[in-house]
Amino acid sequence: MSTQSAEPSSADVFAAARRLAGHAVTTPLLQNRILNERIGANVVIKAECLQIGGAFKFRGAYNRLSQIPPEERQRGAVAWSSGNHAQGVAAAAQRLGMHAAIVMPSDAPAIKLEHTRRLGAEIVLYDRHTQDREKIGRELARERGATLVPPYDDPDVIAGQGTAALEMAAQTRSLLNRDLDALLVPCGGGGLTSGSALAMSAVSPGTKVYSVEPARFDDTARSLKSGQRERVDPSARTICDALMPSTPGEITWPILRERLAGGLSVSDDDALDAIAFAWRELKLVVEPGGVVALASLLYGNNDYRGQTVGIVLSGGNVDPALYRDALSRPPR
Template sequence: MTSLALIEAAAERLKGHARRTPLLSSPFLDDIAGRRVFVKAECLQHTGSFKFRGGWAALSAMDPELRKRGVIAYSSGNHAQGVAAAAKAHGAPAVIVMPADAPQLKIDNTRALGAEVVLYDRAAGESREAAADPLITERGLTLIKPYDEPEVIAGQGTTGLEIAEQAAEQGVTKADVLVCCGGGGLTAGIALALEDRAPSLRVRPAEPEGFDDVARSQASGKIESNPTPTGSICDAILTPAPGDITWPLLSRLCGPGLTVTDDEALRAMALAFQRLKIVLEPGGAVSLAAALFHRDELNGDAVIAVATGGNVDPATFAKALSRFA
């Protein structure tokens, strides 16, 4: 199980490899939110999202003999890049299983990070497991899951250790900490870290409208699923349901979830461009959108938003600017 000790051990292994991302702010955002707003800019992490932390934590925790055989991940997005970059730095082969209809740029980027990309045909009914299982057996690859994996959660949780330190530096002792939430690995990891290091910072998941499985699970007290798999621009955090490992942590440690619209996410991207000079993807801006546009659902005179990633295509970014900047 992920514990504070596992997070601290991951932080030791990440030292000098993952970036300690800055906590940014702007008086213009404070005015909109009606309280002080701090943005933990994980878009500035290696590979453009927090996923590098989990990838590094998992790779660096592996038995060296197993690691030499290689790792495998299913992802067309941020987890793929995080695992590929961490594997390359550890000299471990990485196989990333992606749908054949994934954007060519994502396929190219994953290859450029040194990974072998194996494609499967969703339209023809092929499953990612059918593509991956023979490779796992033949080559002895280790599967790195995106969130339901204790070392991955520990890696993401190192973000929480930094938030505790950086909030203290800013004189913030009590605040809601909003985290863009898909499967809940980052949210659970941060919550575990803050439970010990800064218990008056309360983690709350932020999700896109229609994909608020975590908020609804919190309300009902059991794992709830989303009705549809796609249909929001916040692609990075569209997971079907909280994980079996993450859910008990989310349930025990987090305050109620917040839900934002796609347009609120785009508007938050435009404001992050104007006021913080960072690039956010829609799914990475959901927490900031909640901080800025849902002020009545928050408590206290400060809020911390974890901006989880910036891997957005230029057309979507330009759309956010033309509509909201």
């Protein structure tokens, strides 16, 4: 792609899929009888929690890093992330023989910090409540001449994330011989959601794509209603650490505004209960931010009876103590 400010297209998602072939995991599409009966729908589950690094983020990171000219790779890459993008960038950089420096919050889940270090990345810690991670990252990249790899507001990253939905559409046709009526996607800054919407617009234009966010970080849902980018209250907190950007991205927002059917939100309690459901019924480990689409399906107000509905479980890097708490909750 010639510029990093241009809005990506569906063609870019197809190109990303070709680059990722043989590098990213083609994650499974699952069904569960109990979930189908409970919702009254044909539900298909895209298990991106089984992707390299435990989340979908490897897709966008590899698509971005693999396009860096060889002569520039020696200067490395810089990213900022609460953990999943960090691991995606670290894993992609490791495969391409590059150094990666990741700006991460000091309160990130220990498992995400540990796994990022294990992949060989340099970690630069910051306070998410008092410091600006983007400013830190941009200054670091400028000092080193390194390539910036934003977590969502980058056309190559968006295109790479969209390959998950591209796979999902093909897998759904193969499994059920039909297209999705609706697709629910976890949404932070909107990289996965906008990439998914681009993919679906090309291969399954009748599919309604919805963003799903934590209740207090529902900036995308509110932006869709107002028609302009809304911001999160600085005092807001959530256990969904992967979904905490303060506003939709400059590049993701126009795609979300044009292509989403709507925005949904769930409470932290919904996310905890959905984590327990995923463990109990699906036999999958999912983190709070990665489980919000399932939480919306289980506990939201939308009626999907008789439809074919897809959900993305976007990540499985969950803090052990939080996971124990979630599993101790009585079935809901």
